[in-house]
Amino acid sequence: MTESFPARHAPAIVENCPFPLLLLDRQGRVIGCNRAFERLVGADTAAALRGRSLQSVEDESLKSLFRSGSEVGWNDREGGMRHFEIHRSLLPQTEGMEMRLFVDVSGRVELQRAHDALKKELERHTLTDPTTGLLNERGIMLALEPQVARSRRYNNPMAVIMMEVHGGEDRPATLREAARLLRDQLRWADLVGSSDQQEFILVLPETSAESALRLSEKLRIRLQETLADSLWIGAGVTGWQRNDSATSLLRRAAMALSEARSAAGGHPVAL
Structure with missing residues (x-):
């Protein structure tokens, strides 16, 4: 004592x-x-x-x-x-x-501030989404830019689908399962990632906007049937256009998704 x-x-x-x-x-x-x-x-x-x-x-x-x-x-x-x-x-x-x-x-x-700043810097450089394990928005941008350059050079078709899965009691688990289903349904050459707002981004080389629109409806139905009927699942679709950049493609896909949110029935919208 x-x-x-x-x-x-x-x-x-x-x-x-x-x-x-x-x-x-x-x-x-x-x-x-x-x-x-x-x-x-x-x-x-x-x-x-x-x-x-x-x-x-x-x-x-x-x-x-x-x-x-x-x-x-x-x-x-x-x-x-x-x-x-x-x-x-x-x-x-x-x-x-x-x-x-x-x-x-x-x-x-x-020291804590330096740690937080370093963490933010690492997050800025990481390429994967921590929830789904998919490419994050930065990773998708890096992967999309060569695809855009290829389409510009050879005039090959390419499409982008942006999908949103909304609802569910356990959102992280829902997103992980949706990510798994999307990976299983896509071709080896296709890319799937997650935006900063946790929307799914699908990059489809050698795919027209019309084909991507049909695929997005098929994926929407598959996700709805597998996950839960109560979920809202919407999709925005766009095809590569001459003079498009990776940024303009994603922006147009996001605009299409925004229109899909406003449309009745949640059917995919193409721009």
Whole structure:
């Protein structure tokens, strides 16, 4: 068992604590602080706080330091942003005295921000959708561009279908099953991916818009029968046109899907 230190050492321990520390009475007035707190806000500012309620502080910088919550951001005297965890403790046998300990967690916050930025950068470069395992929108764009160039060069037909599966209690499971069914129904040369809005994108080389429209209806019925009748499944279809880019193809397919959402019966729409 850890033995308590002698009470006579308490003032020295508080004074030399490396963390800024503030003592408040039961009315929330400052009655003391340690050297670390003085270094944090400045000795003159710390002295001016004595006897004052934290609610009466008018300086905006100090007010942010004394906000409620377990963590605060604060612009220090040099203009740098620092982050502190605030640990509050009512001291026993002191008639309601409160101790506030300010633990600088700026390094941890910066590390978390760097981690989040790296995660976003990796997401920007990844080519697969985490829910379905299909190519994501970036992956589809990279795969579609050579197909567009080939159609432009040889004047070969190509079509794009954009499908939406809406509803279901377990949406991720529904999307995964729909992805599996679509992969099974398509040819080896066809591409299937998922947009950022979790719509399915089907790229069909050597396929006319008319053939793609018939295929989309067949796929819609198959998905409806296999997944659930209660699901809404719509499709927008477009064929490659001269001077099309990958972006314009996907945009037109999205417009066709938008029209399909408005159409009665959910039948595919071609543009």
